[in-house]
Amino acid sequence: MSRTATIVKLSPWLFTIGLFIIWEAAVRIFNVPEFFLPPPTAIAKAFVDFSGPLYRNSLITLESTLVGFALAVGFGLLLGLLVGWSRTMYAGLYPLMIGFNAIPKVALVPILVLWFGIGFVPAVLTAFLISFFPIVVNVATGLATIEPELEDVLKALGASKLDIMRKVGIPRTLPYFFGSLKVAITLAFVGSVISESVASNYGIGNLMLQAQAQFQVPLIFAGLVVLAVEGIVMYWLMVVLERRMTGWAQRSGFAQT
Amino acid sequence: MPAFVALDGVSHAYGGAGNALAVEGLSISVETGEFAAVVGPSGCGKSTLMKLATGLQFPHIGSVQVAGEIIRAPVKIAGMAFQAPTLLPWRTTRENLLLPLEIVQPYRSQMRRRKKEFRQRAENLLASVGLAGQGEKFPWELSGGMQQRTSLCRALIHEPKLLMLDEPFGALDAFTREELWCVIRDLHAARKITIVLVTHDLREAVFLADRVFVMSARPGRIVVERRIELPRPRDIDVTFTTAFQETVQELRSHIVKARA
Numbered sequence: 001m002s003r004t005a006t007i008v009k010l011s012p013w014l015f016t017i018g019l020f021i022i023w024e025a026a027v028r029i030f031n032v033p034e035f036f037l038p039p040p041t042a043i044a045k046a047f048v049d050f051s052g053p054l055y056r057n058s059l060i061t062l063e064s065t066l067v068g069f070a071l072a073v074g075f076g077l078l079l080g081l082l083v084g085w086s087r088t089m090y091a092g093l094y095p096l097m098i099g100f101n102a103i104p105k106v107a108l109v110p111i112l113v114l115w116f117g118i119g120f121v122p123a124v125l126t127a128f129l130i131s132f133f134p135i136v137v138n139v140a141t142g143l144a145t146i147e148p149e150l151e152d153v154l155k156a157l158g159a160s161k162l163d164i165m166r167k168v169g170i171p172r173t174l175p176y177f178f179g180s181l182k183v184a185i186t187l188a189f190v191g192s193v194i195s196e197s198v199a200s201n202y203g204i205g206n207l208m209l210q211a212q213a214q215f216q217v218p219l220i221f222a223g224l225v226v227l228a229v230e231g232i233v234m235y236w237l238m239v240v241l242e243r244r245m246t247g248w249a250q251r252s253g254f255a256q257t
Numbered sequence: 258m259p260a261f262v263a264l265d266g267v268s269h270a271y272g273g274a275g276n277a278l279a280v281e282g283l284s285i286s287v288e289t290g291e292f293a294a295v296v297g298p299s300g301c302g303k304s305t306l307m308k309l310a311t312g313l314q315f316p317h318i319g320s321v322q323v324a325g326e327i328i329r330a331p332v333k334i335a336g337m338a339f340q341a342p343t344l345l346p347w348r349t350t351r352e353n354l355l356l357p358l359e360i361v362q363p364y365r366s367q368m369r370r371r372k373k374e375f376r377q378r379a380e381n382l383l384a385s386v387g388l389a390g391q392g393e394k395f396p397w398e399l400s401g402g403m404q405q406r407t408s409l410c411r412a413l414i415h416e417p418k419l420l421m422l423d424e425p426f427g428a429l430d431a432f433t434r435e436e437l438w439c440v441i442r443d444l445h446a447a448r449k450i451t452i453v454l455v456t457h458d459l460r461e462a463v464f465l466a467d468r469v470f471v472m473s474a475r476p477g478r479i480v481v482e483r484r485i486e487l488p489r490p491r492d493i494d495v496t497f498t499t500a501f502q503e504t505v506q507e508l509r510s511h512i513v514k515a516r517a
Contacts, residue, residue, distance in 0.1 A: 149423075153339075153412075156332065158360065158362075167356060
């Protein structure tokens with residue numbers, strides 16, 4: 001491996017460590033009080049002291065996020081195909097979806113609590129509601145951008161709309177779909193944590209709220225770090241999935257140079 | 258010779274009558290096995306002609322006949338190729354060629370049983386346009402000219418009686434274009450299929466065609482029909498002869514008039 005390649009490989013770790021070092025140094029040099037911005041060492045200590053609750057609650061958050069995300073994938077894919085399939089559906093549903101997407105999801109949590117009580121279900125549903133939109137838009141876009149010439153070639157052979165969908169539409173939509181998963185999974189975390197901090201007795205969102213009430217600022221930050229790590233891991237999984245499934249669409253050397 | 262493709266007094270507007278006409282009073286007849294070229298100013302409705310002759314659009318006025326039958330549905334005996342090769346990037350070159358066979362009958366229902374044979378047919382076809390052994394490659398691993406050859410093969414795989422070409426060489430460099438002229442010339446000679454080539458390259462039209470039709474500005478109709486008497490088989494050198502260049506000049510003056 002060349003020197004540059006090694007540095008590129010290591011750079012995520014180096015940059016992360018660098019951020020923490022600068023953070024630590026800044027807090028010490030400027031004498032920032034711990035209840036305002038705790039240094040990374042204090043956050044690390046909170047990790048050790050509260051490892052049990054952090055672990056348990058992170059699993060709960062991860063679970064509601066993933067269930068919500070799975071719902072969003074299923075529903076988003078179906079709705080995207082439907083919207084991309086028919087112009088009437090597209091014209092009719094698109095404004096509705098945009099309007100729905102514009103609603104702040106935190107405003108929906110009280111309604112969900114009213115319907116389902118607090119805890120797991122509203123967290124799952126908020127994660128679902130916040131993350132399905134990018135999937136729908138991407139799937140519909142993939143279908144809407146089939147080359148008209150290719151459609152002509154197939155139609156002239158007597159291909160039905162379903163044929164065109166199966167042979168061309170769906171395969172060419174896959175890169176859009178897998179691309180949208182990366183956006184959707186991070187949004188799903190936002191959704192579940194919002195719901196947990198408003199209406200749950202469990203989860204990282206709730207843990208952070210309680211830590212705030214008890215003025216345990218390092219623990220709040222430890223909660224943030226847990227979310228960041230879970231987010232990175234899931235995002236990375238989506239990237240791996242995307243490469244596996246649609247390697248043909250990722251041949252540009254641009255990002256590698 | 259009976260006409261293989263015959264448009265008779267066709268007027269057509271997209272999106273129904275009342276919209277601006279794309280073609281008006283268009284009549285053209287192409288004989289079986291003939292190589293016809295249609296030239297004209299841009300936006301003259303050449304692509305509409307393509308769609309009418311393949312049954313993708315139906316005329317509001319007039320009639321379209323292919324192989325002696327009035328067109329009421331997509332013709333299925335036509336192959337089409339366009340300026341963009343429109344290959345599927347997730348399929349290998351060979352699998353791209355098989356796409357029409359997965360759609361059109363009777364091949365469609367024989368796909369599983371005769372897959373091996375169809376693959377061999379695809380390989381043979383690739384070889385006939387100078388792409389032997391390239392079947393395993395993906396389209397994006399091929400040059401623009403090679404992609405366009407693949408696109409031609411895809412138009413031919415189901416052994417169509419009619420080949421419709423819409424500026425298939427428009428995006429290629431001059432050398433590659435002339436190479437492909439010869440490819441298409443040889444395909445026509447070997448397979449005796451009827452070809453309709455829509456182009457704005459007059460040299461291309463004169464080099465390849467038996468007859469050149471000049472269309473007027475929109476709404477398009479045929480203003481001149483010119484038989485090309487150059488003996489076959491034609492070599493690229495023929496494009497430098499006086500007879501060739503005079504024909505091109507003559508057609509050019511018609512186009513200039515058609516634009517005015």
